[in-house]
Amino acid sequence: MVIAVIGAGMIGAAAARHLAQGGHQVMLIGPPEPQDKAAHPGVFASHYDEGRITRALDPWPFWSRASQASIARYHQIEADSGLRFFHETGTVMAGAEDSPYIRRLCEVRDQDNLPCDMLRGPVLTARFPFFRFDPGTLALHETQGAGHINPRTLVRAQIRIAAQAGARILPDTVLGLDETPTGLRIRTDQGEVLANQALVAAGGFANMILPDPLPLTVYARTVVLLELDPQEAGRLAAMPSLIWLEPDGNDPYLLPPIRYPDGRIYLKMGGDTVDVILRDTQDIRDWFRGGGNVAVGRMLADQVRARMPGLRVATSHVQPCVTTFTPQNIPALERLGPRLSVAVGGCGRGAKCSDELGRLGAELALGRGLPDWAQQAALPS
Incomplete structure (x- = not known):
């Protein structure tokens, strides 16, 4: 079974690592950071930076x-x-x-x-x-x-480990996906690839890819x-x-x-x-x-x-x-169909815990359920 992780940012790179180290066949699809951002015609990400705060303390239990x-x-x-x-x-x-x-x-x-x-x-x-x-x-x-x-280096680290564990890294931009009788056809700016499962972890660009938009x-x-x-x-x-x-x-x-x-x-x-x-x-x-x-x-x-x-x-x-x-103030960690899952929505807090969000997304892509704590909405601010 081939699992495509769409989005090579903090959550997607983490999901690819967890899947690859678990012995699964993985494609991580997403372009690298553009060198000339002012002229870049494609997608972007928010991990293009050197510093994000990390801590365990948070007033919201999730x-x-x-x-x-x-x-x-x-x-x-x-x-x-x-x-x-x-x-x-x-x-x-x-x-x-x-x-x-x-x-x-x-x-x-x-x-x-x-x-x-x-x-x-x-x-x-x-x-x-x-x-x-x-x-x-x-x-x-x-x-x-x-x-x-x-965050830049953390993403590099996740991708390096995923590749060492056998993941295929595609520096393409995904334009959309379609279900086929046997799996998914993923359309990119470089052509098409096939997968049995897909996890979309494309942050603010997720609705560009999903057949039905999420309330992001x-x-x-x-x-x-x-x-x-x-x-x-x-x-x-x-x-x-x-x-x-x-x-x-x-x-x-x-x-x-x-x-x-x-x-x-x-x-x-x-x-x-x-x-x-x-x-x-x-x-x-x-x-x-x-x-x-x-x-x-x-x-x-x-x-x-x-x-x-x-x-x-x-x-x-x-x-x-x-x-x-997301409306719940926790990430959208969901199965949207028999072949499609999502892990998006850092809600301003996702960088420090991106590895766990990626792991939870990987669990969804494997058809597994999430622990109760990961489905409980945060307290209102």
Whole structure:
């Protein structure tokens, strides 16, 4: 039986690895990152970056469970691929101690017995002197298995292991698929391939492929990269990843100094609150080619400076990405028919737990059921 995994991003690459290492015949279909994004006519992905926060703590039990399962496999993926993508710098999640967000976070911590430090007041200030927190803040500092991952390198690692285990890697763009009497005909920009089963893990581009669209909402997102000189990066060497809850319910995030492919060191800030919906594949292409929202980048940079008084920034620029949401706020992990399954919708949380989401998608492609926890919707925000 040939299983086609459509989408060579974070979830699809993980699914291909799990299937190939399980001894199954796998085709992973998806183009690599384009070199010239502004002129690229095809599809894109949001893992074209060097930093994503990882942590087990999450106020929504589904995401905590999926993250714990993925984090537990990080070191083995690194060992099997020879690629390092995980940086255990720790993660801080902070907000008003009496807020529902923080209360739910503490409930998940207690339920799953997740080790973390509870920091308040002068102790919090002393631990992280480069951050400024409001009075009444409670910070949960997770050190074990938390910090940040390199999503580009994680995808490379998954694909390398899948190929070593016998997976066929096709750098094609899938245009659609049709059922045949014996399987599926998958139409790509390079021709047609046949498979017995298909798992679609194409993120915001999934509805371009599926015969019947899923109820996905794709948002345009902007992040800002703040360049640091070597001295400033050294001053912040002990900085963890940070997520904080604003009084208005927004939860911006900040990553510690990371070296990017251009050789420069950046702090990355996200938390775009401008909800621009991308309604079709052409909208998504145009957004990636356009390079992001400069006004949102300025807003995010101002938030960083307010959180980190005295921060010295050399230059800054913005980057575009997208987030794909489902109505349930958990991924669409479903069998759509006897030969077709989907694993899409990271809901802004999928990078850190992509390996487990890929594993669950692989289970579906094999005709197996999912555990109860993976079918329970997250709590409303």
